[in-house]
Amino acid sequence: MELALSLGDAPKPFSSFLEKPQKILGRDLGFCMASDGGGDHQISRSSTASRESDSERKGSSDPPIVQLDLLPFSPVPRTHQANPSKLSFSWLTQNLAVAAEPGSTNIQGRRVEQLDGTALSSPNSAASSFQMDFSIYRSGSRSSKRDFDANYEAETDRGASSRASDHEDENGMARKKLRLTKEQSAFLEESFKEHNTLNPKQKLALAKQLNLRPRQVEVWFQNRRARTKLKQTEVDCEYLKRCCETLTEENRRLQKELQELRAFKSSQPFYMQLPPTTLTMCPSCERVATTTTTNNTPPAAAKAAGGTADTTLSLAKPTKLVAAFSPSHVQAPQAAS
DNA sequence: GGTCAGGTGGAAGTTACATCA
DNA sequence: GTTGATGTAACTTCCACCTGA
Numbered sequence: 180m181e182l183a184l185s186l187g188d189a190p191k192p193f194s195s196f197l198e199k200p201q202k203i204l205g206r207d208l209g210f211c212m213a214s215d216g217g218g219d220h221q222i223s224r225s226s227t228a229s230r231e232s233d234s235e236r237k238g239s240s241d242p243p244i245v246q247l248d249l250l251p252f253s254p255v256p257r258t259h260q261a262n263p264s265k266l267s268f269s270w271l272t273q274n275l276a277v278a279a280e281p282g283s284t285n286i287q288g289r290r291v292e293q294l295d296g297t298a299l300s301s302p303n304s305a306a307s308s309f310q311m312d313f314s315i316y317r318s319g320s321r322s323s324k325r326d327f328d329a330n331y332e333a334e335t336d337r338g339a340s341s342r343a344s345d346h347e348d349e350n351g352m353a354r355k356k357l358r359l360t361k362e363q364s365a366f367l368e369e370s371f372k373e374h375n376t377l378n379p380k381q382k383l384a385l386a387k388q389l390n391l392r393p394r395q396v397e398v399w400f401q402n403r404r405a406r407t408k409l410k411q412t413e414v415d416c417e418y419l420k421r422c423c424e425t426l427t428e429e430n431r432r433l434q435k436e437l438q439e440l441r442a443f444k445s446s447q448p449f450y451m452q453l454p455p456t457t458l459t460m461c462p463s464c465e466r467v468a469t470t471t472t473t474n475n476t477p478p479a480a481a482k483a484a485g486g487t488a489d490t491t492l493s494l495a496k497p498t499k500l501v502a503a504f505s506p507s508h509v510q511a512p513q514a515a516s
Numbered sequence: 517g518g519t520c521a522g523g524t525g526g527a528a529g530t531t532a533c534a535t536c537a
Numbered sequence: 538g539t540t541g542a543t544g545t546a547a548c549t550t551c552c553a554c555c556t557g558a
Contacts, residue, residue: 356532356533356534356546356547357533357546358535358545359545359546376525379524379525394547395546395547397525398546398547398548399545399546400526401525401526401527402546404526405528405529406544406545408527408528519558520557520558521556521557521558522555522556522557523554523555523556523557524554524555524556525552525553526551526552526553527550527553528549528550528551528552529548529550529551530547530548530549530550531546531549532545532546532547532548533544533545533546533547535542535543536541536542537541537542537543
């Protein structure tokens with residue numbers, strides 16, 4: 180898979196970025212992930228019924244702060260090439276009739292070709308059709324759920340296409356890792372694009388269509404979500420790093436500016452006997468305001484000394500610190516004299 | 517209504533395997 | 538042929554939530 184990262188053109192303020200937990204699982208994500216408000220737990224901690232509503236909620240989201248585009252390297256199935264924007268999901272649209280059409284290019288059609296050995300897309304294609312018997316291998320607290328999958332195995336007629344791993348040991352306990360075909364992966368990707376979580380019905384339909392076990396589909400979605408989150412974390416990390424660098428540079432510049440001001444003050448002892456001045460940032464207009472205890476007039480004094488406070492300050496910070504000495508924040512020179 | 521046990525799905529972390537340089 | 542890195546399928550554990558008794 181090839182990754183292409185793209186950052187949003189107009190990112191939200193840094194503060195809002197930090198305030199909101201990153202929601203990485205959006206309805207329109209999958210290939211294009213966006214982070215905005217909401218939290219993972221709000222998504223994950225819900226029942227099956229509410230999960231469906233979650234996926235609907237995800238539809239309405241704010242513009243992304245940081246956007247990660249995951250471009251699938253896998254070739255798109257032929258139907259997708261013909262009409263890339265239109266994919267037919269039987270579990271979404273109930274258009275299984277199209278899927279079963281002879282010569283059709285849906286996943287199952289491709290699978291049949293693969294089983295015939297005429298259109299293997301990769302050396303792993305055969306391995307991907309392995310159907311392992313996990314009835315012994317699997318054990319644990321999820322027995323009922325796994326029984327469900329096992330029952331599904333029994334119900335679906337895959338005897339012909341299922342075969343045990345060539346590398347299984349005598350006990351059949353080896354964990355044979357199969358690789359999904361490009362078509363299967365692409366189809367799962369498209370499904371993930373639609374819904375990054377699956378309800379049982381969707382899982383079953385998808386498994387049936389891809390000729391996989393529901394457990395495999397479930398695992399694939401789990402891993403896909405994990406990969407999505409990991410990539411998004413990397414993007415977030417990069418973004419925060421750049422923010423940190425920017426703030427560090429800003430801090431360095433302000434420190435330098437402060438030193439210059441102090442030097443200027445000490446070089447003008449007569450005119451610059453200023454009372455303690457506090458620079459405060461107005462949170463609404465982002466302008467710096469001064470609070471002085473007396474009515475001294477530093478700008479006028481500075482001008483009289485041959486320079487202007489405005490020009491001096493604007494060398495370093497033209498917008499904010501100049502405002503601190505702008506006429507709206509200090510008294511007129513005449514008033515002082 | 518409150519409690520508890522069982523079931524379920526997801527996240528996080530890990531393991532194991534396949535592939536490739 | 539061997540080896541280390543990498544990607545990823547599959548697993549384990551834990552947690553939160555839901556449901557029925």
